[in-house]
Amino acid sequence: MNPNELQAAGSGRELLKVAMPKGRIYKVASNLFREAGVPIPSDFDDTRKLIIELPEAGMSFIMAKPVDVPTYVEYGVADIGIVGKDVLMEENKDVYELLDLGIAKCRMSVIGLPDWKPVIHPRVATKYPSVASQYFREQGQQVEVIKLNGSIELAPLIGLADRIVDMVETGQTLRENGLVEMETIFGITSRLIANRVSYRMKNEAIQSLCDKLQHAIAAKPGAGV
Ligand SMILES: Nc1ncnc2c1ncn2[C@@H]1O[C@H](COP(=O)(O)OP(=O)(O)OP(=O)(O)O)[C@@H](O)[C@H]1O
Numbered sequence: 309m310n311p312n313e314l315q316a317a318g319s320g321r322e323l324l325k326v327a328m329p330k331g332r333i334y335k336v337a338s339n340l341f342r343e344a345g346v347p348i349p350s351d352f353d354d355t356r357k358l359i360i361e362l363p364e365a366g367m368s369f370i371m372a373k374p375v376d377v378p379t380y381v382e383y384g385v386a387d388i389g390i391v392g393k394d395v396l397m398e399e400n401k402d403v404y405e406l407l408d409l410g411i412a413k414c415r416m417s418v419i420g421l422p423d424w425k426p427v428i429h430p431r432v433a434t435k436y437p438s439v440a441s442q443y444f445r446e447q448g449q450q451v452e453v454i455k456l457n458g459s460i461e462l463a464p465l466i467g468l469a470d471r472i473v474d475m476v477e478t479g480q481t482l483r484e485n486g487l488v489e490m491e492t493i494f495g496i497t498s499r500l501i502a503n504r505v506s507y508r509m510k511n512e513a514i515q516s517l518c519d520k521l522q523h524a525i526a527a528k529p530g531a532g533v
Pocket residue numbers: 330331332333373374375391392393394395412413414475476477478496497498
């Protein structure tokens with residue numbers, strides 16, 4: 309059975325399982341769900357519980373590490389999930405991307421020291437090795453990609469890498485560390501994704517949620533600008 313089929317059997321009237329990222333995205337995503345009429349109680353915000361049922365909304369929430377959301381959705385242990393475009397590009401899982409939620413905006417950029425000069429075998433540090441490799445391949449540049457798991461901005465400061473590929477939101481981390489943004493690779497917002505089989509089996513529930521979210525997004529100040 310392939311990952312998409314694992315959850316297919318008997319999924320007719322179950323709760324819709326939502327993989328909800330903890331951390332940054334949770335704060336804005338839970339508010340968006342509330343604005344869409346999904347009554348996520350405020351005590352969800354601080355809980356250590358990992359599976360939380362909300363039968364009145366026909367949903368249960370799997371509180372996930374952001375990078376794991378596409379995996380849960382691909383395997384069908386979650387029917388839908390919320391995930392940043394950065395993670396979606398890096399993980400490249402077999403899922404449907406249904407909706408741009410327009411939240412948790414930032415961008416993926418190439419960053420370096422202001423006095424950076426091209427070298428023969430440049431090293432690039434990043435949390436996103438697949439995105440970075442593809443970008444430099446498309447630029448026709450040969451680089452050695454070094455995978456790190458956080459505080460990526462340290463790499464050029466301590467001589468581990470010539471450049472980094474990382475997210476920029478306000479630019480504060482760059483400014484405080486004397487780094488400059490050299491190129492933007494792509495813009496990032498959070499997306500609603502769905503398991504392929506769930507999308508068929510639970511189409512009514514998923515479509516209804518998408519409609520409500522779309523209305524909530526359109527009602528936000530600055531929407532459609
Ligand atoms: N300033 C920002 N820096 C990083 N990610 C941001 C920022 N603003 C929005 N995001 C989005 O939020 C997502 C999750 O970020 P968060 O920092 O919560 O998780 P993480 O660092 O991947 O997880 P963890 O802290 O559990 O390792 C990112 O994948 C990205 O889409």
